Structures are given as C-alpha cells and as structure tokens.
Amino acid sequence: MRKFLIATHGAFAKGIQSSVNMIIGETDNVFLIQAYLDDHISVEDELATVLTHITADDELVIFTDLLGGSVNNIMMREALKDNVHIVSGFNLPLLIEVIMGDAGTPVMEVIEEAIVNAKEQMVYVNKLITQQND
Amino acid sequence: MITKDYIITAAEGMHARPATNLVKLTKNYSSLISLKKGERTVKLSSLMNILSLGIKGGETVSIIIDGEDETSAIIAIDAFFEEELKHL
Numbered sequence: 001m002r003k004f005l006i007a008t009h010g011a012f013a014k015g016i017q018s019s020v021n022m023i024i025g026e027t028d029n030v031f032l033i034q035a036y037l038d039d040h041i042s043v044e045d046e047l048a049t050v051l052t053h054i055t056a057d058d059e060l061v062i063f064t065d066l067l068g069g070s071v072n073n074i075m076m077r078e079a080l081k082d083n084v085h086i087v088s089g090f091n092l093p094l095l096i097e098v099i100m101g102d103a104g105t106p107v108m109e110v111i112e113e114a115i116v117n118a119k120e121q122m123v124y125v126n127k128l129i130t131q132q133n134d
Numbered sequence: 135m136i137t138k139d140y141i142i143t144a145a146e147g148m149h150a151r152p153a154t155n156l157v158k159l160t161k162n163y164s165s166l167i168s169l170k171k172g173e174r175t176v177k178l179s180s181l182m183n184i185l186s187l188g189i190k191g192g193e194t195v196s197i198i199i200d201g202e203d204e205t206s207a208i209i210a211i212d213a214f215f216e217e218e219l220k221h222l
Contacts, residue, residue, distance in 0.1 A: 022151075023150045023151055023154055023181075024154045024158075024181075025154075093181075093182050096154075096181055096182075097180060097181065097182055100154070100157060100158075100180075100181060102161070102179060113180070114182075117180055117182035117183065117186075118182065120182065120186060121182060121185075121186075
C-alpha cells in the first residue's frame with residue numbers, strides 16, 4: 001500500500017493537509033510530523049512512530065519542506081531505504097498529484113511526473129497576464 | 135473513440151474541486167480519457183493537467199475517450215458536465 005508522510009518545520013504539515021483535504025477530500029494513510037513544535041518530542045522519535053505503520057510491502061512517500069534542512073536530513077538518515085521515497089521542497093500541487101496518483105503506476109513515475117506538473121504551477125501571475133495581453 | 139464538446143456552465147470555470155471530481159470519476163474507467171481546450175490536449179489523470187488549461191466559465195472544451203468502456207464513461211462524464219459541475 002502507498003502511504004505518505006508530510007514532515008515540516010512547525011505546523012506547515014497540518015496546514016497543508018487541511019488544504020489537501022478541502023480539495024480532494026480526506027485521505028487515509030497520511031502521516032504528519034510537525035517538527036520542533038513540542039520540545040519534549042524529537043523528530044527522530046516522531047519518525048520512529050510513523051515507521052511502525054510501514055511494512056516491507058508498503059511504499060512510503062515522504063514530503064519535506066526544505067532540501068538541506070534538518071527535517072529532510074533526519075528523514076534521509078533515519079528513513080531512506082528501497083521502499084521509501086523522499087521529495088523535498090514540496091508544494092500543494094505536488095502533494096495533490098502524488099496522493100491522487102494512480103496506485104497502479106510505479107511510484108517513481110508518479111513522483112517524477114508530479115514534480116514536473118508542480119513546478120509549472122509556480123508562476124509569476126502578473127507577468128503571465130502581461131504576456132497574454134501582448 | 136468518442137469525442138464530445140461541453141460548454142462550461144459554472145461561472146468559476148473548472149477550478150480545483152470540480153477538477154478533482156473529474157479526475158476521480160475518470161479513475162473508474164480503463165479507457166484513455168483526455169480533455170482538449172483550443173490546441174492543447176491533456177490526460178484527465180492529473181488535476182494539474184486540467185488546471186493548466188485555465189478553463190473559464192462559458193468556454194468550450196472537448197472530451198476524448200478511447201477504450202473498451204468508453205460508452206459507460208461518456209454517460210458519467212455527461213452527468214458531470216451537464217449537472218454536477220453547475221453545483222461545484
């Protein structure tokens with residue numbers, strides 16, 4: 001089964017999950033790590049709890065907010081293996097595309113295509129409108 | 135292959151939530167289903183594909199369905215464009 005983990009500095013994970021749910025409806029198998037919100041819980045411990053829900057037959061796609069950030073570094077160090085795929089610098093389009101991706105399509109293909117589509121969504125709209133009016 | 139044109143009746147056009155419903159609907163069929171606006175044709179398997187067309191209220195789009203279950207798919211897509219989309 002394909003499962004998802006949104007791991008971010010602070011409450012971004014929870015906030016973007018709210019947006020995803022509003023657009024595509026609530027989705028099962030989405031885990032969250034809101035790093036450093038609680039000083040008493042380490043990111044490593046939060047991740048360990050999530051990983052107890054992942055079997056060898058599962059695929060886990062981890063979305064992190066910043067390449068080079070500590071959250072991404074911890075995911076790389078503690079979680080990365082053959083059935084785990086980490087995507088950094090994610091945005092709402094990427095999240096939607098991957099979560100809605102066809103379960104029958106290989107996850108690597110879903111991720112690659114989603115990244116292309118998600119990048120296209122980042123647009124300087126003023127400039128776009130100017131170009132269209134020219 | 136079935137091709138059918140639809141006028142977008144929703145004032146807000148094909149925004150994220152209706153587009154999501156359309157993607158979910160097409161997952162029920164094995165046929166290859168595409169959406170065409172102007173010169174651009176995209177697969178309906180991706181929400182971002184649909185949003186990238188920037189479909190506004192009053193515009194005309196074409197649905198292209200090719201596959202074994204295309205007849206049942208067009209019935210569901212008809213219902214989506216002619217009824218459901220108005221309320222989304």
